[in-house]
Amino acid sequence: xxxxxxxxSVIFLIILTNHAYAESFYEYKAFKKRDPFLPLxxxxxxxxxxxxxxxxxxxxxxxxxxxxxxxxLIGILWNKIGYYAVIKLPDGKFYNIRxxxxxGLHGGKVxxxxxxxxxxxxxxxxxxGVLISKDTILRLREEEG
Numbered sequence: 610x611x612x613x614x615x616x617x618s619v620i621f622l623i624i625l626t627n628h629a630y631a632e633s634f635y636e637y638k639a640f641k642k643r644d645p646f647l648p649l650x651x652x653x654x655x656x657x658x659x660x661x662x663x664x665x666x667x668x669x670x671x672x673x674x675x676x677x678x679x680x681x682l683i684g685i686l687w688n689k690i691g692y693y694a695v696i697k698l699p700d701g702k703f704y705n706i707r708x709x710x711x712x713g714l715h716g717g718k719v720x721x722x723x724x725x726x727x728x729x730x731x732x733x734x735x736x737x738g739v740l741i742s743k744d745t746i747l748r749l750r751e752e753e754g
Contacts, residue, residue, distance in 0.1 A: 672712035677729050681710075685724060692722035696747070699733040717745070725749050739750055 637645075681697040693707045706712065706727070708717045717731035727747045735741050 611654075656725075671698060671700065671702065672704055672706070672710070673714065675714070677713040677715075677717050677731065677745045677747075680747060682727055682749055683729070685722060685749065687724075692724070694719075694722050694727050694747075696727075713745075715743075720744065 613712070623723050676697055679699045683695040684701065685694045687694060691708065693701055693705055695705055697703050702737070706719050706722075708719050708722055710717065714731065715731040715733050718731045718744055719727060720730040721728040725748060729745045729747065731743045731745065732740055733743050
């Protein structure tokens with residue numbers, strides 16, 4: 610009888626430990642469920658926007674290789690045709706620009722040149738993917754004007 614009691618208690622312990630182990634172990638079955646590590650909201654650009662349009666491209670022309678805010682306006686000159694400006698790039702080189710000249714990383718264009726400032730208009734996409742215009746004004750310093 611003692612041996613039967615020992616066998617029964619061993620079997621009971623085995624069943625009890627297996628049951629306790631089964632309750633402490635959890636397995637996530639992802640079949641037809643979302644991945645819990647992916648964000649709930651995914652911002653994707655609208656279908657009509659290409660991926661290469663979103664990121665600014667570095668151009669082959671030095672004027673298109675730098676951000677517009679890094680340009681320095683050196684002088685503004687005019688003649689019978691109209692105004693043109695001299696700007697200095699971060700690499701130390703000087704360039705003449707007129708209205709309509711393309712420059713900047715975001716496809717900017719010289720919109721207007723006045724006697725003391727240059728307005729550069731860039732087309733950028735906001736966080737929703739909507740195209741917006743951003744004007745950057747380069748002004749002459751007082752001692753240079």
